[in-house]
Amino acid sequence: MTPALLKVQGLRVAFGDKEVVHGIDFDIAPGEKLALVGESGSGKTVTALSLLRLVQNADISGTARFEHDKAGAAARDLLSLPERTLRGIRGKEIAMIFQEPMTALNALYAVGDQIAEVLELHQGLSAQAAHEAAVQLLADTGIPEPARRARAFPHQLSGGQRQRAMIAMALACKPRLLLADEPTTALDVTVRGQILDLLADLQRQHGMAVLLITHDLNLVRRFADRVAVMENGHLVEHGPVATVFGAPRHPYTRRLIDSRPTRDVAPVPVDPAALPVVAASGLRVIYPVPRPGIKGWFTKGEFVAVQGADFRIAPGQTLGVVGESGSGKSTLALAALGLLKHQGQLDVAGRQWAAGGASDRGLRRLMQVVFQDPFSSLSPRMTVEQIVGEGLTVHAPELDVRARRARSLAALADVGLxxxxxxxxxxxxPHEFSGGQRQRLAIARALIVEPKLLVLDEPTSALDVTIQKQVLGLLQRLQRERGLSYLLITHDVEVIRAMAHQVIVMKDGAILESGPVGRVLDAPVHPYTQKLVAAAAT
Known part of the structure; x- marks a missing residue:
């Protein structure tokens, strides 16, 4: 048998007196792709970071023997190496792709400079040679105009381009082991497929091993050779992907596999005479942009973010809006909420948005929003009572403190808290709750003013698959009980399939296809829709 490139035995990680990883064992062979899966808090990211001793204030024990790059030399225990020696291994022999490239990349330096720094430190290249190598690495990852993108700062790149830049940095020194922590979580389905194909291609070219940290089971099926399942710091099951997914032995593994979104929505009768909650005709949103040259001194150009959109949402109906990042779907939602200037006709319960202020207050009560990331959308300085009850101070000022508290508790109970x-x-x-519980807080905050429509902006993309299923089930129940309408913004075709009655597909600000969800997703007409559906199925 081929000796293991990395052999981990009895790995334990504790913070103070709380142990979060409980003596796990696993190994990775040269050139192998191992997926470590589990929900948030299962210990999978802490496990990966501990291998390079990147977890602060952690008590780490056990062994992690990494095969030496010199023939005949004994394997080194990563957990007992001096920091100076380990620093030479990080980035050179073992590299890492972090989950969120926007926070992992330094906002003050161009991405090319950040890649070049790795080459200068580990390979001793000159600044010029390192820059040229960085440009080539960006080209190898498929970034267009790599020389120009190398001079760009992280905020000037799209999500997919930032992730490709992170991959280029990780592969700069041709490591033998790559630790990839949720490398595609925040990406669109088509970009996710591209990144996955890129990783597989580069893995074959360089013959490196990959430890993939993820909760995306479709990604595991498509990418990994073996899978190890973690629950609450314990390794509960491992084996070849086909074996574990085909005949899971542990109840937790079975629960993960059964956590795909399920459809449980009532059909909405078609009544053309009924007043829609929201109706748009010829909706356009235009942003001013600078023009190049001397013309830019006097006039501004235009970027059309939404191009003549037509849609309507009936009471109790969910309209799904699907498309890649930059397609205009979030801009469409902001316009519907009256938060962006727009052209065309936009009616909310038969009324139009005014210039703002008190004249729009009644419409704002009818339309509330649940954002993508509950941790950043809830103020860390406000208590649950202040967060959930804030809407009542604006829309029901006649209520006293006791009445507001009672309404807050009732809204929280409606979402299962x-x-x-x-x-x-x-x-x-908020920090005292899990991700799924924080999203329930966000939903309670929106529901407390008794709206007619919720705008759901990627409401489950930041959640684990089991928590995602729970939140979608909650939204489905609330819709049945309250007759709520939803404007659901997402790039997840499976979420659309589970939740929506009608769907519109957007690209570059235009609606390419629309209709009942079954017809659009099961028999797509436009090539772009076909590509989205195909990418979601792999």
Missing amino acids: TEDQFPALLERY
């Missing part, structure tokens, strides 16, 4: 589960619930802060 009670004081029996969480003593002193209203006095808690």
Whole structure:
């Protein structure tokens, strides 16, 4: 048998007296792709970071023997090496792709300079040679105009381009082991497929091993050779992907596999005479942009973010808007919420947005929003009572403190959060809750003013598959009980299939295809829709 490139035995990680990884064993062969899967908090990211001792204030024990690059030399234990020696291994022999490239990349340096720094430190290249190599690495990852992109800062690149730049940096020194922590979580389905294909291609070219950290089971099926499943810091099951997915032995593995979104929505009767909650005709959103040359001194150019959109949302109906980043779907939602200037006709319950202020207050009560990332959309300085009850101070100022508190508790109970589960619930802060619980707080905040429509902007993309299923089930139940309408913005075709009655497909600000969800997703007409559906199925 081929000796393991990395052999981990008895790995334990603790913070103070709390152990989060409980003596796990696994190994990776040269050129192998191993997926480490589990929900948030299962310990998979801490496990990967611990191999390079990148977890601060952690007590790490066990062994992680990494095969030496010199023939005949004994394997080195990464967990006991001096920091100086380990620093020479990080980035050179073992590299890492972090989950969120926008925070992992330094915002103050061009991406080419950040890649070149790795080459200068580990390979001793001159600044000029390192820059030329960085440009070539960006080209190898498929970034267009690599020389120009090398001079760009992270915020000037798209999400997919930032992830490609992170991959270029990780592969700069041709490492033998790549640790990829959720490398595609925040990406569109088509870009996700491109990044996955890129990783597989580069892995074959360089013969490196990959430890993939993910909760995306479709990604595991497509990419990995073997899979190891973690639950609460324990390794509960491992083996070849086909074996584990085809006949899972552990209940937790079975629960993960069964966590695909399920459709449980009631059909909405078609009544052309019924007043829609939202109706748009010829909706356009235009942003001014600078013009090149001397003309830019006097006039501005135009970027059309939404091009003449037509749609309507009936009471109790969900309209799904699907498309890649930059397609205009979030701009469409902001226009519907009256937060962007727009052209064309846009009616909310038969009324139009005015210039703002008190005249729009009634419409704002009818339309509320749930954002993508509950951690950043909830103020860390406000208690649950302040967060959930804030809308009542604006839309129901006649209520006293006791009445607002009662309404807040009722809204929290509607989303499955009670004081029996969480003593002193209203006095808690967002950081005291899990990701799924924070999203329930965000939904309660939106529901407390009794809206007619919720704008759901990627409401589950930041959640694990099991939590995603719970949140979607909650939204489906609330729709049935309250007759709510949803404007669902997402790039996840499976979420659209589970939630939507009607769907529109957007690209470059234009609606390419629209209609009932079954017809559009099962028999797509436009080539772009066909590509989206095909990418989601792999």
